[in-house]
Amino acid sequence: MIKRMIIIALVWGSLLSYDVLAQLPPVFGEKYEELTQDDPRVRKYISPLRIVWQSDESGKTIENAAKLLKPGNGQAELINNDLCILRSTDTEKPGILLDFGKELHGGLQLVTGMMASKDPVKVRIRFGESVSEAMSDIDTINGATNDHAMRDFIVELPWLGSLQVGNSGFRFVRIDLVDPNVELLLKEARAVFIYRDVPYLGSFKSNDERLNQIWETGAYTVHLNMQQYLWDGIKRDRLVWVGDLHPEVMTVNAVFGYNEVVPKSLDLIRDATPLPQWMNGISSYSLWWIIIHRDWYNYHGDLEYLKEQEEYLKGLLSLLLTKIDGNKEALDGMRFLDWPSSENEKAIHAGLQALMVMALDAGAELSQVLGENTTAGQCEDAVARLRKHVPDHGDSKQAAAMLTLAGMMDGKKANKQVIAVGGAENFSTFYGYYMLHAKAVAGDYQGALDNIREYWGGMLDLGATTFWEDFDLSWLENAAPIDEIVPEGKTDVHAAYGNYSYKQLRHSLCHGWASGPTSWLTRHVLGVSVVEPGSKVIRIEPHLADLEWVEGTFPTPYGAVKIKHTKKADGSIATEVDAPDEVKVLK
Structure with a gap:
């Protein structure tokens, strides 16, 4: 009987709540502890x-x-x-x-x-x-x-x-x-x-209900993917793809604050990828692992956790230093940014060149925190060499965005010549996040808000309640909403489109990498950026563009910071901030 109960517990473990598994009846005894696993989720x-x-x-x-x-x-x-x-x-x-x-x-x-x-x-x-x-x-x-x-x-x-x-x-x-x-x-x-029954500690409200709904939809999309690990999709791609994880982690930072699903997922992929292998078989994804750790440390300041990464981080950085040919990246493995750019070799090289600069910059930062000054110096020297080679962006919004964020291309030039061309045409749900950040570097906050309304709002117009693995503005033409039987003469948007690994109905309509506007709106419209690790010092610099007011909260390890911005008649912005005593606010 006991044996049968154990089997049932294991089979249905994914449906049992944390409280049930955490309180096994005494009849099980200590010897069964290793056969059980707590589930952090509820139903x-x-x-x-x-x-x-x-x-x-x-x-x-x-x-x-x-x-x-x-x-x-x-x-x-x-x-x-x-x-x-x-x-x-x-x-x-x-x-x-x-x-x-x-x-x-x-x-x-x-x-x-x-x-x-x-x-x-x-x-x-x-x-x-x-x-x-x-x-x-x-x-x-x-x-x-x-x-x-x-x-x-x-x-x-x-x-x-x-x-x-x-x-x-x-x-x-x-x-x-x-x-x-x-x-x-x-x-x-x-x-x-x-x-996971976790509170939404971050928030965003403005006079534009469409933007409010987009922020909430991005937050909810990631929330659904916060299962045992942080997945990319809840129907398909129920896996830890560490590159895709970056926009998801930034949404976690902006909405939920610290959550153990992030370090748990980062450790899972680390332990599954002995060096010199690339995470998920993709060289750029190992680069994203470094960048995520830098951002996670800055938001939460968990030095003990960072120290747990020291050996692997040092080895990975040493490996990356061997993947430079003169002043050019020479990454092997699968050379990948995102799927829409995957057939543009110029864009891939430009994006990887920029990503190498960003990852080695992050690696130098983390190495200095860990007292690995020699490694930090080697990363800084490599970055200096890599910056001397600025590849052709191949007319790719992905590549132009990455070059901008790496400080290798003038933001205004990149925006005018590539990213802003055609509005949100040729955006992607994954790298659209970096396109928005590049527009912020260019000072084009109005253009970014327009892109968010048009592109991510386009999914909402088709009945989406979570953001999709892929989307193109052309799909809106003559399309039926996803929440109705497709009428004769209308296009079935789910069955008709998609490419690469997400063709037609295989296409995931809840993909965490598409949540970018949520953290972007918190960062650039609500205006919150982290200045010192652990969010001990934050800067608040709002960019309201055509908005009249915006208010929200930003989670820190010490509690939420409450913020409200109101545009006055002369165009200036009145700001109200209520922050925990431990958090210093710069304006």
Whole structure:
């Protein structure tokens, strides 16, 4: 019996809350401690908000579907009143599509009644980030897959009981009867929402509700990806991609402050990548690991944690110093910035040249903190050499942005000649974050706000509740929203687009690397930058552009800093700040 209980605990560990696993009954004993793992997440049950579609409106094969919209309690009952009934025939197998209102991570709980037959009833479950995905079949036509997470499968439901299934990212769920001539009495179909129950310590509000919604959507996108580790996507790419992690970590800094998911993820990829291997097989991703550690230390000032990285950091920096040919980067492994720039060799070289400068600069900073002055000096010498070679940006917004941020290209020139051309055309969800920062270097805050409204706002216009793995403004033309059945003559935006590893319905609609505007708005509009490690000294320098007012909070290890900026009649800005005593504020 005990052995069976242990197996159940291990199998369902991802669905158990931290409190349950942290308090094993005494019968388990100390010898079972090594077999258990605490789960930092919680789960909540959410009833659907609406029925998007049902195969039968006549009442012949589906009755009382609206019952599923009522709040449930997860308990089967010896009362068969007021249940949703699905009946199949020789020719009809009913199905129903539920909408839970916004993107969630987790699964589905189904509670049944007393069917006439006690035999289990087979149902097909399909999770979808869009209506189209939930209505799709796994095939080679529209790209729907079960990669990383099972989102299309058949299960058996018990007589007068309940079952919890699924572990994916979704907003919509379709339920179909599989066999002919069976009846299913369904009391409840609730989402099992699994997430970290952490407060939003950072905030952003302005007189522009569109920007407010974008900030919140970016925050929520990363929140959903803060699972056992910090993932890139909750449906697909449920992995620690350390390059993609950088904009996600900056969102964590701006919204949640310190959270153990970041060091846990950084350590996971470090331990999985013995030198001289590159993290995730991509040389630039090892560079991002260094930059993330510099930023994490600056925000949180955890010197003890930084010391834990000393040996690996020193070895990685030594490796990078061997990947310079004269004054040019000579990185091997997969040479990658982001997917839209992956076929532009000039852009890749320019971006990697800039990224080497940024990473070695960060490495020198961290080495000085750790007392590794020799390594710091070697990094500084290498940076001086690398700065003498400024590659052609290949007319790439990604490359121009990185050259700007590395201080190797004039920001105003880069913005005028490359980044601002066509507005948000050729932006990418990942490197768009760095394009926005490069525009800030150029002083083009108005242009950046316009880009955010147009590009990230474009996803909201299509019904997004989280930001996507990829997006292009051209997708807006004649597109149907993702939260409705695609009308004839309209484009199915989820099934029609995508490229590289995210074609069509395989495309993730909740990708943490797309959250860039959240931390950007905190940094440049609310105006908060960290001056000394641990946020002991911060500078507040707002750039409101066309906004009339903005207010928000910024998390520090000592508590939140409250900030409000109001534009006066003469164009000047009145600022109010309330900071913890331990935080010095520069204006």
